[in-house]
Amino acid sequence: MFKEIRPISSVAINILKKRYFMPGESKWEDVVDRVTSYVLSDCDDPEEIELTRQMMLNRYFIPNSPCLVNSGKKNGGLAACFVVDFPDTIEGIYQTKLDFALVAKKGGGCGTTLSKLRPKGSPVEGSAHGYSGGPVDFFDTICHDMEVITQAGFRQMAMMGTMSAYHPDILRFINAKETEGKMATTNISVVVDGAFMEAVESDLDYQTYFDYSDKRELGPVYNAKDIFNAIVEGAWRNGEPGILFYDKMNDSPYKYSGQEILATNPCGEQPLPFNGVCNLGSLDISKFLENEGGRLYENWSLLETATRLSVRFLDSVASKSVYPTQGITKWASENLPVGLGIMGLADYYLMKGIAYGSDEALEQLEFIIKFIADIAEDESISLGDERGVPEACKVLPIPRRNITTISIAPTGTISLIAGCNSGIEPIFSEIVVRNDKTGTYTFESDLAEKDYFRCAVSANGAREVTWEEHVKTQAAAQRFVDSGVSKTINFPTGTHRDTIAKSFMLAWELGCKGITVYRNGSRKVEVLSPKNLKKDLCPVCSSEIIKYDGCKKCTNCDWSLCDV
DSSP states (O other): OOOOOOOOOHHHHHHHHIIIIIITTTTTTHHHHHHHHHHTTEEEEOHHHHHHHHHHHTTTTEEEEHHHHTTTTTTTOOOOOOOOOOOHHHHHHHHHHHHHHHHHTTEEEEEEEEETTTOOOBBBBBSSOOOOOOOOHHHHHHHHHHHHHHHHTEEOOOOEEEEESSSSSSSHHHHOOOOOOOTEEEEEEEEEEEEEHHHHHOOOOOOOOEEEOEEEEEEEEEEEEHHHHHHHHHHHHOOOOOOEEEEHHSSGGGGGTTTOOOOOOSSSOOEEEEEEEEEEEEEGGGGGGEEETEEEEOOOHHHHHHHHHHHHHHHHHHHHHHOEEEEEEEHHHHHHOEEEEEEHHHHHHHHHHHOSSSHHHHHHHHHHHHHHHHHHHHHHHHHHHHHOGGGGGSSSSSSSSOOOBBBOOOOOHHHHHHTTTTTOOOOOOEEEEEEEEEEEEEEEOOTSTTOOBBBBBBBSSOOOOOHHHHHHHHHHHHOOSSSSSSOEEEEEEOOOOHHHHHHHHHHHHOOEEEEEEEESSSSSOOOOEEEEEGGTBTTOOOOOEEEEEEEEEESSSSOEOOOO
């Protein structure tokens, strides 16, 4: 049923060697056998186990990295996304530091809100120091601590810090990452509500404040547009901070059990209450296109089967995983969220000859996400009948096993293993050099000359996806996603600040839960960079390259690219 579409690449094998193989493993099949046998150890249906195995073996579906790395390990953490509390007491602050460390130990990324910590310089009763160091400084100490922890032996910990626009220290927070390299493994986002956005539109002032246990203390009065423009300035400067829309984040299944969301996981696809966790996995949507007599068609029946198997697998991951704290363990048992998403969307569009961001592309995306979401909900309802409904899911309009089912993750390395483009992003560029801790890789699209080819950043004259198309794509996906969507809104180097501001406003108007932007070239260190090989320049040293036997080779360094 799940036949091999394309063989696993040498790039993927290199990544597996450096990050995922356990002792004795030498091929992807070894990883799949270990993961499926561990996660599905309680499954008594041999057919389900084998179908899931074949689905993962041929990379139609791949779970998040901690599941691949830690399956089979004693006390292995299989989840990637966490959010923890950050209380306004010295005990609470150091508990948060410990929570982050324990999450890192399990291989997850973690987010928190700084909004609950009193402003810098506020009096602290009973303290010999007398005054608070402030939320930004306390969070910075966590960032430093986590930078020295090698996360579960295979990557550094990714973090997210959020702060309400109503907090008196909001300007300190907005500028916390003004210098590149500070809080290097942390993303930051400002949480705003509809009232704030309306104040921006009307150019009104607003009151900041901080709520202590027994009183509300007023902070500075700011002009909403000034604060908004400060956020825009930071985003234009180096992509930090992003914006999260409080009302949209909290319009989620968690509202039925009275759970508030103030933060997300590091990439934003998981807005979660405190102690929240989610298990992620993604379907390579491009593999569900089949060719019959020269005509491409979607195999909806196979996609339905894959969706049901994936939801069941992720539910087993949620139950099988060992969580880093007692609070998270309890929360997980009461909510059992899963986050099934897609990757390979750009490949799907290219296979069908559809331009990314076009009206046709948006319609296709909405249809695909709705199809998967409907099947996932139906399967979760069935799982509730079969395995039981946890406490927080009993109050949903239709009780089911999992409080959330759909989430669009960025899919970094797992998309490289799958052999597809990441998440719902467009092709980054005609030719891309990726630098990460597993090595340097070069990718070139053989469809770059097609009139329907679109990319985020062009180095060779291809048409770029516009910022409006980026935002509309995120909004189209969000429409049928009960959790969040990870999406970067790319801008050319010469983008004006006003354009960044317009993208924030459009994201709010279209119902996105948040928005992250990046202006190409605004950071010295970039994971992805476009390169101009069409002019025969080496992507590593910019020296001249020569072509021979289908390969390109630099005349100066060791760089080469074959099978182009």
